[in-house]
Amino acid sequence: MAMAGKFICSITGIDWMGGFHPSLTAIVEGLGYAAPPIMALLFILDDEVVKYSPHARAIRDVEDEELRSFFYGMSPWQFVLIITASSIGEELFYRAAVQGSLADMFLRSAELVKDAHGIASLSGVLPFFVPFAQAFAAVITAALTGSLYYVATAPKDPTYVVTAVSSHSRSSRNDLKKLFAAWYERRQMKKIYSPLLEGLLALYLGFEWIQTDNILSPMITHGIYSAVVLGHGLWKIHDHRRRLRNRIQQLRAEARN
Structure with missing residues (x-):
């Protein structure tokens, strides 16, 4: 991505x-900017929040997957x-190359109306993009980042789902429909929240980057954010599997006795 940028x-x-x-200023700014998104996402991924919020559950599923x-x-x-x-x-590509090129294009658009005359010159007093380029x-x-991430990672919906259904029980079919509806809703939410988080x-x-004017700060923020959030997620997965293994061993020991 750096070479493409x-x-x-x-x-x-x-x-x-x-x-x-x-x-040192860029390093300190990078560390400071990393704190808010890390705290926000760790709060959303907390077990107690996930229990009561389907949106937090969808975000948790995205991260775990x-x-x-x-x-x-x-x-x-x-x-x-x-x-x-x-x-x-990613910072060299999305920030320096894509965002920098777009900002440069918007700023250069002011030069196109610099020599305008008459009514056209009135629109050149304050070019639309320049103050907020x-x-x-x-x-x-x-x-663009969210869209590319959606195209690259969004799972395709299955054409059909095969499952065993009891033909003698209407309640079992209704329960299966409810389970499938809940599964499909969670799947759609995952498709939405995955690119939304990236965006x-x-x-x-x-x-x-606009505030610091130094790409080193977003690099540090991005790296620390990814390391903390992903590291925390890996630790949670490892801890859950460890507790599951301990529970299985405990049940086996109780069965022997």
Whole structure:
């Protein structure tokens, strides 16, 4: 992604490093900006919140599915390497290349009406995009990020579902319909919340880059956010499996006695 971002920046003529400058201020800002999204998501993923909120449950399912399908079983060094590479690559692509190119395009649009005359010159007094060029670029980049994530990860709905149904019991068929409806609702919510979380995170990081003007800060925020949230999720999965194994061993011991 970093190479793709560099290619885009070479075409648009902007800095592909996104104002990268190692400094203590950028590190502190990155750490500070990482706290709000981490606290918000950890609160949503808490067991007590998940019990009472189907939306929190859908977000929890999204995170758990991603962890089980990709991160579970990695060594600590592999986990750190993947998080670091994804944070650097995504920020250079989405923030420096895509958002930077969009902002540059909006700012250059002011030059198109600089020499306008007559009524056309009135519209050039305050070009539409110029005062909010950076904000527009951040919003569009976030929407693009969520859309790409939806296209890449959204599961396809099954054509049909095969299951055993008792032909002599109407209540069992009704119960099965309710279970299927609940399953389908959770599936649709997962399809919505998965790209929504990515889009909101991209929007947050985009505005952080605007405020700090140093791509190092969003990189640090992105890396810490991913490490804490994914690490917490992996620990929860490991803890649940450990308790399940202990419970199975306890039941086996009770059965022997």
